[in-house]
Amino acid sequence: MTAATESVTPTQASRESGPKPLTAGQRPLIGHLSVYLFVLVPFAALLLAVPAAWGWGLGWVDIGLAAVFYVVSGLGVTVGFHRYFTHGSFKANRGVKIALAIAGMMAVQGPVITWVADHRRHHAYSDRDGDPHSPWRFGSSPVALAKGFWYAHMGWLFERDLTNQDRFAPDLKKDAELVRVDKLFPLWTALSLVLPGVLGGLITWSVWGGLTAFFWAGLVRASLLHHVTWSVNSICHMIGERPFKSRDKAANFWPLAILSFGESWHNSHHADPTCARHGVLRGQLDISARVIWFFEKVGWAWKVRWPNEKRLARIAVTDYKG
């Protein structure tokens, strides 16, 4: 048994014996500070680069293209990879399915079936041995948590062991059409980076405009989305509110709600993984759920697993107050 497993077990026991709040002691200072340091400082540097480059290396065309590609590839991951392919939160027709797979692959986070297999494994073993990216992997001491934060955020990506797709995504592997699209991952990656440059060049009718759009709407946009997605794996398993029962350390971290399109309501998600809406409490903005709602309205999605009072009451730690 690892230290990570030990740190989870008493929490489960205390939850089973009564509706006590989660008491895992105080977050160690070093782990706490490292989150601020390594997430906020690079982001601040990026923000400082914006005024520095404005007018010569960055303009409205770059910002507009970056926003469009961020939204399309981001929703491809949250609505597509995550809520549709991994958890089956709704049903969709063939065209929507393929479009979501391609949009998600434009986030440059790996082929859809690889992503889904990793993520289902994460849910099966969350914060225990076998979880591909738990920040509690090395234990709960300050040094172990600092190390764990980095591992959960991006260190795990450099592991060479592949999640067994036959075990975790046999349904997707049976879908010949999806497998074909999945294998074209290098093409979707290339398009995701090159297309903003081509569009930027055409709109500004200049090579320089193409280069700056490639940089901001291709590279910087992909990197920002990477960090937001990774933060759900790292920060949202360390810091935040835990209003619902989940067998792990998943937490709701409100500051990332907008950038993550609702995925940072991660405690609710682990408590009820197939639910199409993660921000289930009042005021919890969940853009992905809104998009699924729109898909349902126009007939692109059906059998959507929306939250209801019964579902929420079942997973609530204390009395549910929607």
Ligand SMILES: [Zn+2]
């Ligand atoms: Zn998680």
Ligand SMILES: [Zn+2]
């Ligand atoms: Zn999930």
